[in-house]
Amino acid sequence: MKGRPPKPKHILELTGSRRARDREELGTAPEAAMQPPAWLKPRAKQIFERLVEWLTRMGTLAETDEHVVTRYCVVYVQWEYAAQMLQQQDATYVEVLAPDGSIRFSRATAMATQARECGEQLRHLETVLGLTPADRTRLGYGAVKVVADPVDALFGDSAAS
Numbered sequence: 001m002k003g004r005p006p007k008p009k010h011i012l013e014l015t016g017s018r019r020a021r022d023r024e025e026l027g028t029a030p031e032a033a034m035q036p037p038a039w040l041k042p043r044a045k046q047i048f049e050r051l052v053e054w055l056t057r058m059g060t061l062a063e064t065d066e067h068v069v070t071r072y073c074v075v076y077v078q079w080e081y082a083a084q085m086l087q088q089q090d091a092t093y094v095e096v097l098a099p100d101g102s103i104r105f106s107r108a109t110a111m112a113t114q115a116r117e118c119g120e121q122l123r124h125l126e127t128v129l130g131l132t133p134a135d136r137t138r139l140g141y142g143a144v145k146v147v148a149d150p151v152d153a154l155f156g157d158s159a160a161s
Contacts, residue, residue, distance in 0.1 A: 027062025037070055044073040060130050072125040079118035085111040
């Protein structure tokens with residue numbers, strides 16, 4: 001969908017918008033802790049559990065998010081593997097030579113291609129799940145920004161009283 005992402009219902013209500021009546025809620029929170037599918041690899045299960053914990057604390061996890069979270073974990077493991085393999089290689093591109101020995105063209109290695117494609121998929125899934133600062137702001141899950149006052153840090157608590 002193109003354009004600005006929709007504002008959450010509670011933000012619309014705070015601003016007094018009449019569109020808040022028609023806006024869907026974030027979804028029903030799961031009754032029990034969401035468990036990873038049995039077929040996931042151990043590393044993907046670790047990521048699943050950590051991600052579910054983050055989303056639960058943020059208050060954005062819904063029952064219907066199970067497949068999105070699973071897909072994120074699978075793609076993350078693929079991206080992680082490709083990134084590790086790229087760290088062991090000297091080059092991310094391969095030169096293809098013509099029969100006369102001249103360079104015909106260069107192309108990305110398989111691991112570079114996998115890392116790039118998985119990175120694009122992860123970015124999209126991170127947006128959907130609200131895993132970046134800008135996306136969390138867009139979701140409007142009610143986080144409170146903590147501001148450290150440099151005066152309080154300099155003088156301690158005595159300046160506040």
